[in-house]
Amino acid sequence: MSYLKRLLTRRSPAKPVCADIPRRNVRFSLDEQTPRYWYRGWPHVTRFFDGLSIMFPLGEKLFIDSVVHFRKAIENDSALAEAVDAFVYQEASHIREHRSYNQQLAAQGAPIDALEQLLLRRQEVGNKFSPAMRLAMTASLEHFTAILSDQLLRNPAVLKGADGKMAMLWRWHAIEETEHKAVAYDVLGVVVSNPLRRYLMRCGVMLIMTGYFAIDVMYFIYRLAGNDGQLRNGREWLRLLGWLFVSPGPLTRVFPRWLAWFIPGFHPNRLDTHEALEAARQTLDEYAGRTP
Template identity: 40%
Template sequence: MSIQIEPVRRNLRFALPRGEALTWHPAGLHVTQFFNTLSLFFPAGERFFIQSVRNYRNEITDVKLKTQVSAFIGQEAFHTREHEQYNQALQEAGLPVDALERAVERLLANVARLPRPIQLAATVALEHLTAVLGDVLLRNEVLLKDVEPHFAALWRWHAIEETEHKAVCFDAFESVVESDVRAYGLRVVAFVLANMLFWSLFVPFYIVMIARSGGLFDLRGWWSVGNLVAGRPGVLRRALPDWFSFFRPGFHPWQHDNREFLAQAETLMNNLSGNDLEPQSAA
């Protein structure tokens, strides 16, 4: 692909209002907990992503790609830090975050024992999933409409950077594992298995989060999140073509050219400068 995007390290701190961890989304508890449950996966997941690409850092010879990998690692490290604080707020709200995070850590520790190409293929697979989710968030303004501004800023920042670096691990994979039939088979199998494992954890985690916060028998809440995912607006349902594109033999992440959303980064930074969300210079 001819598109070359240079990821930018943005060392931002969001000072989330900890007392609003269960009420920050105006659509209600079920939608709030959908986002909150996603956050549970990020600290351990992003540490795994960082290590899987670090495994090959000395074998990547392209100077531009090495620079992109370094920026990717920086972005993921900042995401990890901010979601650790996010998840601590959820723990303080009485949710079993520590136990759920340990389950994710145990799973990824087992994956980390597999051969390096499999680890990187798993990262490529999950980076496509996070890129699709990031695109969903940026493309559908209703998702963050009237949301508490600290949480809205964090999710927008994360979505922008997932979009910005969505091809880095893919390009690294093709650089060190090549792009032949075996490599294609590896990344596709990894994609199927990674998605099965992720959603098989996400669904029960989400149910636990809803139950512990008192919404298990709130049918209206379940209806609202069902509409969000599969009904109207059905943002995940409408994102399925982008998700399935990964199976194309000639796939590349930037075949879905959504770089127009990256311009939101400057607006986000300007907005942060105008209130108590203080941007800090990149380390």
């Protein structure tokens, strides 16, 4: 608990600062020259990232819809309204680039359509909940992606040995997830004004979303590995588990920040990401300056 308290005593603006949510137009132009197993030649770790990419276009469209639904509710808060617009721009850019990424996976024979149908069935269930509950789902998943993104940015070992273009795509995505990490949370604060109701809602939703997210990611890796003929490759399954939980261990390392979500008074901007974010932005600017 003392570690969590130290995390949450780091102060950042309680409201979104729109200057910190830039609108970039970075394109990665993936093609057949990208290695099939672009992460050190490791099939299952590569497919971990690939599975996330398959989730993003539909998932981030859902995020946009859930936030934009409440645009009128925040129209009197010009800073938050501008942050929402920047959030939508960044998420739309992610959809565009990950669709291109997924087209490359489809060209390898990956079952993109079947996996997206699973996501659509999940969303059909989610659509039965109230708009406020769907916004809470978005805020929860945005926290989850933000803490994973922070780990990717602050721990160089996470992308060590990866193909250069693919590593930069994931850094770019992580940068922007970090930049807009508080937007859905702040909109939820306007929409659900009762603090206790909001706290219980976001905590319950986080537990459910984490379970579904973990199950879906592992199922996607399973399906992609099966498509590669790698289901019985025990060494790669062990390598994946070691990579996820031991070294570099991104899922183990994000746990304290995931747990911070459940502390009353939590706000995403109170988790300090400034130093890692600024260093990553500089790297991205250099990359974008070299890219025609």
